[in-house]
Amino acid sequence: MKTQVAIIGGGPAGLLLAELLHRQGIDSVVLEKHSREHVIARIRAGVLEQTTVDVLRAAGLGARMDALGHVHDGMRIVWAGRDSFYIDCHKHLGKRFMAYGQSQIQEDLFAAADRRSAQVLTECDAVQPHDVAGEQPWVSFRHRGEDFRLDCDFIAGCDGFHGVSRQAIPATLRREFEKAYPFGWLGILSRTPPLPDITYVNHPRGFALGSQRSPMLSRWYIQVPLADTVDDWSDDRFWAELAARFPSEMARQIVTGASIEKSIAPLRSFVAEPMRHGHLFLCGDAAHIVPPTGAKGINLAVSDVFYLQRALAAFYASGSSALIDAYSATALRRVWSSERTSWYLTKLLHRFPGDSDFDQRAQESELDYLKSSPHAQASLAEQYAGMPFEPA
Numbered sequence: 081m082k083t084q085v086a087i088i089g090g091g092p093a094g095l096l097l098a099e100l101l102h103r104q105g106i107d108s109v110v111l112e113k114h115s116r117e118h119v120i121a122r123i124r125a126g127v128l129e130q131t132t133v134d135v136l137r138a139a140g141l142g143a144r145m146d147a148l149g150h151v152h153d154g155m156r157i158v159w160a161g162r163d164s165f166y167i168d169c170h171k172h173l174g175k176r177f178m179a180y181g182q183s184q185i186q187e188d189l190f191a192a193a194d195r196r197s198a199q200v201l202t203e204c205d206a207v208q209p210h211d212v213a214g215e216q217p218w219v220s221f222r223h224r225g226e227d228f229r230l231d232c233d234f235i236a237g238c239d240g241f242h243g244v245s246r247q248a249i250p251a252t253l254r255r256e257f258e259k260a261y262p263f264g265w266l267g268i269l270s271r272t273p274p275l276p277d278i279t280y281v282n283h284p285r286g287f288a289l290g291s292q293r294s295p296m297l298s299r300w301y302i303q304v305p306l307a308d309t310v311d312d313w314s315d316d317r318f319w320a321e322l323a324a325r326f327p328s329e330m331a332r333q334i335v336t337g338a339s340i341e342k343s344i345a346p347l348r349s350f351v352a353e354p355m356r357h358g359h360l361f362l363c364g365d366a367a368h369i370v371p372p373t374g375a376k377g378i379n380l381a382v383s384d385v386f387y388l389q390r391a392l393a394a395f396y397a398s399g400s401s402a403l404i405d406a407y408s409a410t411a412l413r414r415v416w417s418s419e420r421t422s423w424y425l426t427k428l429l430h431r432f433p434g435d436s437d438f439d440q441r442a443q444e445s446e447l448d449y450l451k452s453s454p455h456a457q458a459s460l461a462e463q464y465a466g467m468p469f470e471p472a
């Protein structure tokens with residue numbers, strides 16, 4: 081087999097890259113490990129930055145998102161049952177967010193791929209990139225019991241944190257930065273109306289979050305010890321704990337219902353540098369992970385894809401490799417900006433086991449400052465909304 085760009089991984093990064101490259105007249109083949117049903121069923125991200133919404137619309141993927149998604153302007157922060165304040169990205173920057181689930185984005189991407197009879201091969205085994213430092217990279221894989229070799233000009237590693245692409249960059253050239261947090265998020269999805277605002281809660285019992293997917297679909301989270309399992313948390317116990325962390329007037333607004341998904345995710349910050357080695361590029365979770373505080377994960381995957389398709393389009397159009405050479409540094413600037421914001425919000429909004437009374441007072445002072453200072457709110461709004469893409 082032969083193509084211009086071999087894409088490993090059919091998550092949001094891989095399928096979106098294929099779509100954007102197609103619009104530039106560039107061929108690709110996507111190799112995905114799991115079945116389509118499995119990829120679509122994963123309940124993950126759902127808060128899209130304005131830049132992400134703009135990229136999806138420009139890729140012809142806006143119609144269902146605009147019909148079903150929930151537009152909002154920022155986030156509300158509440159702590160210790162006291163007054164809340166609102167970080168208004170629209171007021172400060174003219175930017176809005178869209179709440180629209182990752183599962184729906186995946187469905188839209190598969191549907192777009194079907195419409196153009198794209199080569200998206202699911203249930204591929206033993207996918208392995210080869211000769212990535214040379215001019216003629218290739219990928220080996222097994223599909224429906226047969227072994228294949230896919231020759232290509234470039235390989236895009238969009239295979240998530242546990243994929244194989246990052247390992248194809250020699251350990252001597254790769255630098256990894258990591259921070260693990262001493263708690264996880266227990267999340268449930270319910271067919272109930274969300275609160276009017278995405279609401280982050282810092283409470284002595286731990287962090288809580290009320291997020292949105294659509295007018296009748298809500299995502300709720302609470303901070304739990306890493307040792308907890310889903311079996312420890314019946315729906316009733318979850319709703320009672322969630323309500324205990326919200327101020328009582330907000331808790332009364334929470335509409336409870338049966339969970340349709342329940343999972344625990346550990347929190348981690350991770351960045352691998354560089355994001356390019358020879359003819360291999362990393363995009364999305366293959367190169368970096370953020371704790372979900374701030375909802376940056378899928379937005380970073382989209383910004384990497386935006387920069388990479390722009391670089392490859394320039395290369396195929398003019399032969400210039402300037403943007404390809406700049407890809408890693410350009411993508412990493414935005415990655416580190418969102419990594420810092422996600423780390424900051426995680427520190428600000430959680431109760432860390434082992435924190436001293438001094439740490440606690442310092443955290444409360446920071447929240448007081450944010451509540452009272454329009455300058456601090458404007459600064460956080462700018463970071464939470466996500467930095468604009470750099471011009472080519």
Ligand SMILES: Cc1cc2nc3c(=O)[nH]c(=O)nc-3n(C[C@H](O)[C@H](O)[C@H](O)COP(=O)(O)OP(=O)(O)OC[C@H]3O[C@@H](n4cnc5c(N)ncnc54)[C@H](O)[C@@H]3O)c2cc1C
Nearest residue numbers: 089091092093113124125207239240364365375376377378
């Ligand atoms: C439980 C959970 C909750 C999350 N919640 C949020 C949230 O609330 N907000 C937010 O913004 N982000 C969230 N994220 C992060 C967000 O989902 C990711 O940032 C986003 O999915 C990244 O997209 P991606 O395409 O880079 O990687 P993935 O979505 O991980 O896609 C990678 C794809 O590669 C495939 N793959 C892996 N290995 C191979 C291989 N060897 N060969 C072929 N294919 C392979 C995988 O099957 C997968 O389909 C969450 C993540 C998790 C795990």
